Amino acid sequence: MTAIVQTRDLTRRYGATLALDHLTLEVPQGAIFGFIGPNGAGKTTTMRILTTLLTPSSGEAWVAGRSVLRDPLEVRKVVGFMPDFFGVYDNMKVWEYLDFFGRSYGVAPGRRSSMIGELLELVDLSHKRDDFVMGLSRGMKQRLSLARTMIHDPALLILDEPASGLDPRARIELRELLKELRALGKTVMISSHILTELAEMCTHIAIIERGKLLAAGDVQTILRSLQPHRTLEVRVLRGIGQAEALLRPRGDVLNLRREEIPAEAAPAEAVPAAAEQEAPPAEQPQTLLIDYTGDEAGMGELLAALIGGGVVVTRFAEQSSDLEDIFMQVTKGIVQ
Template identity: 65%
Template structure:
């Protein structure tokens, strides 16, 4: 699973992540990771978590394999296991060809992937990544996104914060929305969307009169509202529906029977930005926190 952690500046995203990784003790309340208290069982939490902060930091005087070997030793991984583990992780993050290269010679995107390999040395159950795409060029963003998808397919649980909501939408199975230190919503994307908008909206493109199409739907069960968009090319209507797929089929049938020339009929896709703006009631958004 990939859990997208979303919130405006100062909402508490980074603070929450630091608490979950035992870098900051909570001033009140309880927090746990994999069943371990972040206050009373800090060593167990650290064994369960791999953390990449927004300022990921690497030791540039080392070469790539030395950098990973240093952290493998700090995790008490036996020397006999380290060479294969390091080679496997370098292959996973597509840095095998940079194995002996100095870290300072790497691009920012490569340093980011090397730092991600470091978080996985001890095979943690949870990866916590704070703004991992920050400062990356478009190609590096794509490479990072594909790597995170691969980690998800390997069964890793990933908690990721980002101010680029379109990128999170392509990766996340679940989201949490935080504002002013309060978690406003948390769960899978579909369930949250249904909770804030229980009906579905369908967009219809027409080659006929949208007013006539709207008239044909009057009184039809499960049609909550019809909105005309005559200024658009082609003309469109939007239909709010609270029924199942059978009800949707009846709507399309009624349109055609009423003489509408339909060229497109599809459900409106609500993205993470829509969800965020609805839940936070349009508060300003952006940046890290």
């Protein structure tokens, strides 16, 4: 996959503080790229360098093949930047706000007018076209700011903490909008420490701490590298002992354990003796957790073996790690 962003040994110092430490990174074209790290990790510094707002102390970066050092004006034509703070001018209406930035980017008058309408429709703000910007809600301001980043039709959108301060509904709307932008062919680089938000939309991630890159790549590849085996969750209604006997000899099963049933899940009342004589008690479902090294085809064979052995299986699924698991595993919680 072609990289739209490349950095090589990117370094930035603020006095004695090393904000970026020889960062070498690639952002694939067409990706939703999550840039993850604690506060002070170097995320905003990286984004400001990529948008030509900050000069690196050393190293180099390219956006769409253009050098941020030698061709900053060309870089600005292909990048839309949404900072973490929404700055506006007083007494400016929504359409005027977009028109102002369109003029600043040199968008032709005819194209500018149509772009304003298209972008307001895209971010669902057409009904607010003639409202004053300062009267919008936080979520609407974020959507308007996103529209502003696209007024010159850039190939790359760089969004610094776009979900900060948004209520749950506004975050969901923003997430769906970013997915739609990717479907339109945009590459989105988004920084955040709200990992649950990124987990549902990112195709690739990079984790940074104290200016150093700790991990980067597509989400599934990173998960596989950090956890080389799968964890399968098998819910058994009947035949738990038979299931264990079938699974333990297999070479692709590293470990097998029963998941503990919480005490509160146990029946609260004893079954009367007379009732026990009338009907045998139903078996309680139990869950087996399997550390498994095989592939997808092997998982199918494993399930077939269980069913063929008379085990009643009501659930068979792979437990998936998430971005929080990755983040906690590779970072040390150090800030600078």
